[in-house]
Amino acid sequence: MPTAEQHGIKEHSDGRFGFVPVQTRSDRFKSVNVADFAPVTGREAVWKLSPVAKFTDLTAGELDGSVYPVESTPNAGITVGWVDRDDSRIGTAGAPEERAAANAWSSFDQALAITVSGEEAKEVTVTRAGLGSAPRGAHTIIDALPFSQAVVILENTGDARLTENVEIILGESANLTVVTLQEWNDGAVHLANHFASIGRDARLKHIVVSLGGSIVRVNPSVRLAGPGSEAELLGLYFADAGQHLEQQVYVNHDAPNSRSRVTYKGALQGTGARTVWIGDVLIGRKAAGTDSYEQNRNLVLTKGTRADSIPNLEIETGDIKGAGHASATGRFDDEQLFYLQARGITEEEARRLVVRGFLSEIVQQIGSAPLEDRLQAAIEAELRGTEEE
Amino acid sequence: MSVLEIKGLHVSVETDQGTKQILRGVDLTINEGEIHAIMGPNGSGKSTLAYTIAGHPKYKVDSGSILLDGEEVTTMTVDQRARAGLFLAMQYPVEIPGVTVTNFLRTAKTAIDGEAPAIRTWIKDVRESMARLRMDKSFAERNVNEGFSGGEKKRNEILQLELLKPKFAVLDETDSGLDVDALKIVSEGVNRAKENTGLGLLLITHYTRILRYITPDFVHVFVDGRIAEQGGPELADRLEDEGYDRFLTESNVG
Numbered sequence: 001m002p003t004a005e006q007h008g009i010k011e012h013s014d015g016r017f018g019f020v021p022v023q024t025r026s027d028r029f030k031s032v033n034v035a036d037f038a039p040v041t042g043r044e045a046v047w048k049l050s051p052v053a054k055f056t057d058l059t060a061g062e063l064d065g066s067v068y069p070v071e072s073t074p075n076a077g078i079t080v081g082w083v084d085r086d087d088s089r090i091g092t093a094g095a096p097e098e099r100a101a102a103n104a105w106s107s108f109d110q111a112l113a114i115t116v117s118g119e120e121a122k123e124v125t126v127t128r129a130g131l132g133s134a135p136r137g138a139h140t141i142i143d144a145l146p147f148s149q150a151v152v153i154l155e156n157t158g159d160a161r162l163t164e165n166v167e168i169i170l171g172e173s174a175n176l177t178v179v180t181l182q183e184w185n186d187g188a189v190h191l192a193n194h195f196a197s198i199g200r201d202a203r204l205k206h207i208v209v210s211l212g213g214s215i216v217r218v219n220p221s222v223r224l225a226g227p228g229s230e231a232e233l234l235g236l237y238f239a240d241a242g243q244h245l246e247q248q249v250y251v252n253h254d255a256p257n258s259r260s261r262v263t264y265k266g267a268l269q270g271t272g273a274r275t276v277w278i279g280d281v282l283i284g285r286k287a288a289g290t291d292s293y294e295q296n297r298n299l300v301l302t303k304g305t306r307a308d309s310i311p312n313l314e315i316e317t318g319d320i321k322g323a324g325h326a327s328a329t330g331r332f333d334d335e336q337l338f339y340l341q342a343r344g345i346t347e348e349e350a351r352r353l354v355v356r357g358f359l360s361e362i363v364q365q366i367g368s369a370p371l372e373d374r375l376q377a378a379i380e381a382e383l384r385g386t387e388e389e
Numbered sequence: 390m391s392v393l394e395i396k397g398l399h400v401s402v403e404t405d406q407g408t409k410q411i412l413r414g415v416d417l418t419i420n421e422g423e424i425h426a427i428m429g430p431n432g433s434g435k436s437t438l439a440y441t442i443a444g445h446p447k448y449k450v451d452s453g454s455i456l457l458d459g460e461e462v463t464t465m466t467v468d469q470r471a472r473a474g475l476f477l478a479m480q481y482p483v484e485i486p487g488v489t490v491t492n493f494l495r496t497a498k499t500a501i502d503g504e505a506p507a508i509r510t511w512i513k514d515v516r517e518s519m520a521r522l523r524m525d526k527s528f529a530e531r532n533v534n535e536g537f538s539g540g541e542k543k544r545n546e547i548l549q550l551e552l553l554k555p556k557f558a559v560l561d562e563t564d565s566g567l568d569v570d571a572l573k574i575v576s577e578g579v580n581r582a583k584e585n586t587g588l589g590l591l592l593i594t595h596y597t598r599i600l601r602y603i604t605p606d607f608v609h610v611f612v613d614g615r616i617a618e619q620g621g622p623e624l625a626d627r628l629e630d631e632g633y634d635r636f637l638t639e640s641n642v643g
């Protein structure tokens with residue numbers, strides 16, 4: 001007999017203490033040199049949920065580190081250009097914790113630097129569409145000078161076999177939004193590590209949107225380095241048949257009175273659709289007055305999918321304002337479908353309604369109206385995509 | 390003049406223990422503007438009848454038919470039935486994550502009418518219906534039934550009844566779990582819908598108390614998958630006094 005229960009929903013949330021990982025997150029080995037890492041086996045903490053056999057070229061092979069075609073929309077106050085490896089900003093936001101990232105770091109010829117200055121609001125879109133299908137390593141710097149403000153949209157389309165590092169540096173009181181949009185071709189493989197360092201009273205909004213590509217792994221790692229700094233990390237992913245979409249989020253509260261919010265939402269549809277979300281939050285000894293919350297929600301639309309969702313919370317100081325996490329994976333089930341259909345709504349429209357509603361919480365927070373509209377359209381296309389199969 | 394006819398309806402459901410027959414020959418005709426109450430003990434098959442009319446995929450029609458103005462309903466999809474003018478207020482309304490009440494109502498109204506409602510009058514209609522059902526404005530922006538109390542879910546069902554204007558509505562235990570005040574508010578909503586649109590109603594209930602506020606034209610006693618007795622409103626009073634015992638002598642209680 002149909003009941004009101006939400007079938008198949010697993011939920012847990014708590015107010016304060018989470019799982020304690022074996023090793024403190026900040027103690028992980030780091031190096032910019034690929035030779036310092038042993039060959040990847042797939043048993044490493046960072047790799048254990050990834051299909052490592054499908055991209056040994058990126059973890060173990062030689063990479064093309066040359067410059068590639070980039071297009072960017074012109075904007076006063078934002079410069080986009082190539083800089084040499086000895087640029088003083090390189091290495092200031094973080095360093096690789098795994099072999100693919102280190103391989104990229106060891107390989108790139110020049111780094112793409114996006115430098116933001118000026119207090120007025122502005123937006124730039126940087127597009128990569130011609131990376132080709134040979135294995136590649138790349139490095140990007142996004143440097144928001146003190147008191148500057150901007151929205152930086154990184155758009156990724158076309159073919160790619162790419163491993164890369166993106167350093168995001170926020171000076172004092174900077175206010176930066178970074179959107180990284182993965183709309184790769186079907187066969188693309190993309191492994192990205194974003195390292196952000198946020199200065200005093202600065203605010204980063206970081207949004208990962210992964211829709212297209214075969215294997216897309218974008219791991220943002222954010223250090224709240226200055227007192228009063230703030231990070232809002234958002235993510236939206238839609239995996240369809242055979243796609244692997246992964247994100248390992250790490251927030252390191254390393255200064256007093258810092259604040260973080262992590263919200264990732266994903267939909268899965270089609271056989272073999274696979275998503276991974278790992279959210280590590282570390283509240284360090286210096287981080288008195290921290291306010292932190294992370295959550296991940298997945299919506300399962302069909303059978304044959306798998307969503308991993310693993311929140312971790314480590315607290316090294318007692319003096320915090322709040323810390324919590326939540327993770328839930330729910331199914332769009334037959335009873336929900338029946339309810340909507342019983343109100344005259346067709347099955348197709350019902351699915352659209354639910355997914356659009358579920359993901360729009362993230363889309364609405366992007367803060368660029370044209371991009372929000374485009375993403376809504378992309379989500380609709382994702383929904384139609386599997387229907388046609 | 391619309392009519393909903395149920396003829397010789399036999400329905401079964403697949404369970405782990407095999408096929409289970411639930412409805413064993415239901416005959417019932419409801420004309421536009423009539424109120425029929427169906428009363429019966431737990432497990433007698435009342436919800437099964439309601440779900441079968443709405444087209445829930447778990448329930449298999451083995452024989453018999455359901456005709457809406459002469460058209461066979463049992464071969465229609467669930468959404469086709471709703472668009473043809475059938476409505477089911479559910480005993481256990483489902484939560485729909487990510488979809489706000491506002492969005493849901495507009496989508497349903499558009500689907501049923503075949504065109505989007507005129508924005509200004511629609512917003513006004515929704516607001517007024519909610520106010521009459523004593524639903525706070527904030528419900529409009531909440532996800533459908535998510536975190537609603539039992540009573541709030543039932544009001545939300547009646548809100549849809551008022552706004553979607555079906556020809557026939559089945560109310561499956563809309564009264565259960567409501568306190569007296571909520572029961573009155575919900576009953577007024579049902580009566581209002583009937584006055585405004587002249588719809589026919591099939592009111593499924595376990596208790597007689599809702600019948601104090603919604604007066605049925607006919608009362609049917611439902612036992613073991615079929616109608617065991619029918620009469621006027623006085624039959625409800627008798628059931629109130631005597632219970633279902635005399636119908637249960639040789640059948641199981643479920």
Ligand SMILES: Nc1ncnc2c1ncn2[C@@H]1O[C@H](COP(=O)(O)OP(=O)(O)OP(=O)(O)O)[C@@H](O)[C@H]1O
Pocket residue numbers: 001002402403404409411429430431432433434435436437438447595643
């Ligand atoms: N999906 C199902 N799977 C298995 N058995 C079912 C299913 N639906 C109904 N039944 C069984 O059929 C019988 C009738 O159930 P139904 O829900 O129609 O009764 P009801 O009259 O509405 O009861 P109540 O007053 O408790 O709401 C019960 O024995 C019930 O367990």
Ligand SMILES: [Mg+2]
Pocket residue numbers: 435436437480561562
């Ligand atoms: Mg019932």
